[in-house]
Amino acid sequence: MSTTAHRVVIAGGGVAGIEALLALRAMAGDRVDLTLVSPTRDFVYRPLAVAEPFALGRQRRTPLAEAAQAAGARFVHAPVSGVDAEHRVVHVGEGQALSYDSLLLATGAASEPAFTGGGVMTWDDASGVEALGGLLRDLEEGYSERLAIVVPPGPGWPLPAYELALLIAGDAQGMGMRPEIVLVTPEQAPLAVFGSRAVEVVGEELARAGVRVELGAYAELDAGPPRTLLLRPSGRRLEVARVLALPRLRGRAIDGVPSDPDGFVSVDAHCRVVGVDGVWAAGDGIAFPVKFGGLAAEQADAAAADIAVEAGAVVERAPFRPVLRGRLLTAGGPRYLRHDAGGGSGEGEATTHTLWWPPGKVAGRWLAPWLAARDDEAVAGNLPHAGGMPVQTDLHRDVVVG
Numbered sequence: 001m002s003t004t005a006h007r008v009v010i011a012g013g014g015v016a017g018i019e020a021l022l023a024l025r026a027m028a029g030d031r032v033d034l035t036l037v038s039p040t041r042d043f044v045y046r047p048l049a050v051a052e053p054f055a056l057g058r059q060r061r062t063p064l065a066e067a068a069q070a071a072g073a074r075f076v077h078a079p080v081s082g083v084d085a086e087h088r089v090v091h092v093g094e095g096q097a098l099s100y101d102s103l104l105l106a107t108g109a110a111s112e113p114a115f116t117g118g119g120v121m122t123w124d125d126a127s128g129v130e131a132l133g134g135l136l137r138d139l140e141e142g143y144s145e146r147l148a149i150v151v152p153p154g155p156g157w158p159l160p161a162y163e164l165a166l167l168i169a170g171d172a173q174g175m176g177m178r179p180e181i182v183l184v185t186p187e188q189a190p191l192a193v194f195g196s197r198a199v200e201v202v203g204e205e206l207a208r209a210g211v212r213v214e215l216g217a218y219a220e221l222d223a224g225p226p227r228t229l230l231l232r233p234s235g236r237r238l239e240v241a242r243v244l245a246l247p248r249l250r251g252r253a254i255d256g257v258p259s260d261p262d263g264f265v266s267v268d269a270h271c272r273v274v275g276v277d278g279v280w281a282a283g284d285g286i287a288f289p290v291k292f293g294g295l296a297a298e299q300a301d302a303a304a305a306d307i308a309v310e311a312g313a314v315v316e317r318a319p320f321r322p323v324l325r326g327r328l329l330t331a332g333g334p335r336y337l338r339h340d341a342g343g344g345s346g347e348g349e350a351t352t353h354t355l356w357w358p359p360g361k362v363a364g365r366w367l368a369p370w371l372a373a374r375d376d377e378a379v380a381g382n383l384p385h386a387g388g389m390p391v392q393t394d395l396h397r398d399v400v401v402g
Contacts (some may be wrong), residue, residue: 012106013038016283034073047361084183170331195348297364
């Protein structure tokens, strides 16, 4: 048995990167020598950004150095500039080179506005919270009577658009205002990716909130005045006062790694990058149509298991199988949605009680319990000390808490 640990470099400090970091240490132990590389110093838990303007939650930051410490890894604060796959070297920062046996790319996707122009706001987890406060004030004071919330075509995650529509409607109604809110989406049914049960439940929530939905619609902006959305393929026109749109996503192409015209990386069932030896990829940067933290964690788990086997660990080399778990925030409380998208059968689940534990927005098998443990330490006053080894959440047998 070799005494040299398998060198693993993980590029990216988001959900996929931290999930893979914790998973590899848990599955491969001392067989792996781990290095985490990120252009940012903090892991930002962004899924709760939608909740902040409505006092239903907040984003939280975790220093990546603490995540690396918990996994016994080194942390390098630098962007990835290129990969030399032939010599198994990844270039970071200003000339630094890191040798690897296995490289996991979890660099995520870049966002860009779907529309530009006055009266159009792009929802952004980082900067959209403050801007949304101004939009809410306009609606509450009657300055904007019709709002369109738009899901653009292309890879992405539509759930925040539904949360924004439902929470904005609930907030306005609580102030005695009833603005007209229209959700425009290319989907053929509301949140159809979660199955027929979710479509039924979400449709009822939208109707109860007075939110109209334009399905199978691709919006184009006519700046006006009046401001008008042209809906394709119907050709119908929708006059609106304000537009709130989710962003379009683009991959972060890395020199030396093949990608499609939009910058996304193609991977196999074990998240190995197609056409490059020793390189894996997970998260929003891969060529998969749905971009979501829970799926990013599942992809990271598949990649980590595959790398752990390469390092000599005795673990199951399980392929990525998409299981969607989404917590939809509404004015009446959260709705938990689950659908085995890789199973090809079943109507899915949609309930008001927890379908997994811990019941976070991102159901990462290793990340979620680690973050929950840090929250417990914060309450007990033990931070900034990082927790010990990660504990696995059994997502194959989801815990139901009534």
